[in-house]
Amino acid sequence: MTKPIGRTGHPEVKPLRALLAPVRGRLLAGLACQAGAAIAGITPFAAAAELCRRLLAGTPMSALWPLVVIALVALPVRAVLLVAASTLTHLADNDLQLSLRRRLARHLTRLPLGWFAAHDSGRVKRAVSDDVGALHHLVAHALLDLTTAIVAPLAAAAYLATLDPWLPLVTVLPIAAGMALHRKAMRDVGARMREYQAATAALDSAVVEFFDGIAEVKAFGQTGRAHRRFTEAAARYGEFVAGWARSVTPAMAWSQFAMSPLVTLFVLLLAGVLFSPADTIPFVIVGAGLSGPLLAVGYSIQDTRAGQAAAADIAGLLATPELPDTGAATVDTGGGARLEFSAVRFSYDGETEVLHGIDLTLEPGTVTALVGPSGSGKSTVAALAARFHDVTGGAVRLNGTDLRDLPVSQLYRHIGFVLQDVRMLRTSVAGNIRLGRPDAPLEDVHAAARAARIHDRLLALPRGYDTVLGEEVTLSTGEAQRVSIARALLADTPVLILDEATASVDPESEAAIQDALSALVAGRTTLVIAHRLATVTEVDQIVVLDQGRITERGTHDQLVAAGGGYARMWEYAA
Known part of the structure; x- marks a missing residue:
């Protein structure tokens, strides 16, 4: 603002x-x-x-x-x-x-x-x-x-x-009047600018909503309603700008008129009637140009x-x-990676706590799924596991070492992640896959892509693995997910944070991604944010979160048999 x-x-x-x-x-x-x-x-x-x-x-x-x-x-x-x-x-x-x-x-x-x-x-x-x-x-x-x-x-x-102590006062009269009028015009500019930004943001949102959602709008026969929201936002924007212009323009116009060289010249000539021409000429020659620089400043304000x-x-x-990066500890995950949450508390703003004493252990080579209603804390737990934030209480440890004691450059050699919102860099396909291992040979890149079920599609691109994403081609959501999985496979981190990658793709892509994920999680300590319960029934451990606390944990069969919150979610999902 x-x-x-x-x-x-x-x-x-x-x-x-x-x-x-x-x-x-x-x-x-x-x-x-x-x-x-x-x-x-x-x-x-x-x-x-x-x-x-x-x-x-x-x-x-x-x-x-x-x-x-x-x-x-x-x-x-x-x-x-x-x-x-x-x-x-x-x-x-x-x-x-x-x-x-x-x-x-x-x-x-x-x-x-x-x-x-x-x-x-x-x-x-x-x-x-x-x-x-x-x-x-x-x-x-x-x-x-x-x-x-x-x-x-x-x-x-x-x-x-x-030359004369009084005529300079006459010279500055038009300038003073112009500056007073300019100040009047700019009196509420701070509040007006905030209103202008709000009106612009509302119009931008309406435009994006209308054009991004045009297919869905037409499919459900809501073209008139969506178009009406757009035109109403445009009308409000136009009314605000026109109203601002009507309130400011008169004072601005009079300000520029008062400070114009011609007005200054007229005032000086009029004053010259009361003085001798010899006294007035220097003021006419020099004084008439004084307002020009002030007008230039007004134009650039x-x-x-x-x-x-x-x-x-x-x-x-x-x-x-x-993010503090002063740690100098090392950790050995060659024999497996154990990730432990110990009495973890967290607050985004330093006031409202969203996690309350989370105790959770992910044993080496196991898959743990986080489930729970929206806002329960699943994404926050996963973010702390990858040190997207630092805990505000307790600790997250990798093989007994606090994540805060590890240099960031070392941390992400041990912990990788595949997020639902995939980001591709504007570089070659091979460069995108090599993100975690820039020096990886092309044979390893191809092997990771094969395991991610995307190799054949990448070979079919205009320049194969040298094709620049975002310039020469744009991948579909499912294809981008499989490239991100290939990236994680090539990085080969022992710990993997996985935001369920099939939540927003078509059935064909979902099948390919599930196959790729099976190859990805094998042998790794994996934490999965589960959006659909059917995808995590075979994991080693399911942890149920509600309002920032763990309410249940166990396998799928154990939790269904317990008849608690998970069982009710499962029954509803079925």
């Missing part, structure tokens, strides 16, 4: 200052050059004004050539300083974007994997690409515009004050606000706590 921007005490200014710290020296140098260029830009006008004033006073032309030289020299000096200022700020912007993207990339690799489950890829893309890019105008342009808007009027006012908001978002992401 965007907050008001502009004053130092506002929350989006401090993050911006911190992000700009590495390039502050070059920025200051660029701003100093811009300030010099602003003064050089005023100099020819001041020289021309002095030339006219002295000619009217009868000064011989031979004595005025120094003014002409000053005016001529100021022009190339201004050009050089402007190029230097723009070059310095653009170089600062380039280095800032590079350093920020590197910082974000490093930070993202150190975040808990559970953070990515709670945030879609759009959040990462917006931070690394859009938010960093939004700083460009602020760093490379807006600060220069602001410097000119401050220095040029001050330099002109300083010159004019040497939205980009400036966007840059400040982007800086706040980037700073917020960089402030997200990283």
Whole structure:
């Protein structure tokens, strides 16, 4: 949510200052050059004004050539300083974007994997690409515009004050009026921007819902209702934007009119009626151009606000706590892997506990299934087993070693996972399968794909295993699942976390995936999140969760015979 921007005490200014710290020296140098260029830009006008004033006073032309030289020299000096200022700020912007993207990339690799489950890829893309890019105008342009808007009027006012202490007040009257009107127009911009973002989000959601679900909508004869939701969201968005424009446009138009050079010129000429022409000419020549830099700042204010908001978002992401990776322990799983939950408690927000004292042991080579209603804690237990988060109480141990004592790079050589939401990288098929073993020979990649029942399909792709996913071809959900299973087979971790991979595929794909899973779990210590009870009737241990507690455990036959909650779920599923 965007907050008001502009004053130092506002929350989006401090993050911006911190992000700009590495390039502050070059920025200051660029701003100093811009300030010099602003003064050089005023100099020819001041020289021309002095030339006219002295000619009217009868000064011989031979004595005025120094003014002409000053005016001529100021022009190339201004050009050089402007190029230097723009070059310095653009170089600062380039280095800032590079350093920020590197910082974000490093930070993202150190975040808990559970953070990515709670945030879609759009959040990462917006931070690394859009938010960093939004700083460009602020760093490379807006600060220069602001410097000119401050220095040029001050330099002109300083010159004019040497001629008459009162006429400078007349010069700034239109500017003051314009700034007052601009402030009135921007009075509620913070609240308006929040409303605008909400309206935009509602429209985006309606568009995605309408187009993504168009097949289902048509199949069930609900086209009119879905289209009506879309058009209503579009209408609300249009009404908001139109209403905002109606409330802001008059004040903005009058603000720009008041600060226009023609209005300033008219006011100065009118004031000249009360003074001699010799006193008025310098104010007309110099004063009429004072409002131009201020208008330039007004035009870029939205980009400036966007840059400040982007800086706040980037700073917020960089402030997200990283997963501690200070462990130096080692563990040997060559003889089998035993995973143990000991009095495990967990809270996502540090306040509301979602797991309450979980005690669970997964013996080497066994398959344990987690079942229970939605929200019972199944996914949380699995996430802690893979150290997507750290426990807030108790411990998860692998062969007696706390997972927090293992280096992260070592941990995932022992624990692998196949998730229901499969992510393929935009690289070759072989590169996707090699994710856990980048140096694996192609023969091993092929063997893993054969075991995952996907080898023949991959050979049929345009360039076989060299085909780039996401560019040359897009795999179906079932095919992507089998590639992820091949990835897990090649990684060959002794512990496997499995989110039931057949929950959202067609029957043909389900059969192939079940065959692949049989090859995958063989000999491994496996924890399965079960969405359908029929798929886990043959596992070694079923654990029933409810409201973050274990309520039952045993084999399928034992739990059915016990007549408890599992038996009721089984009866309902049957």
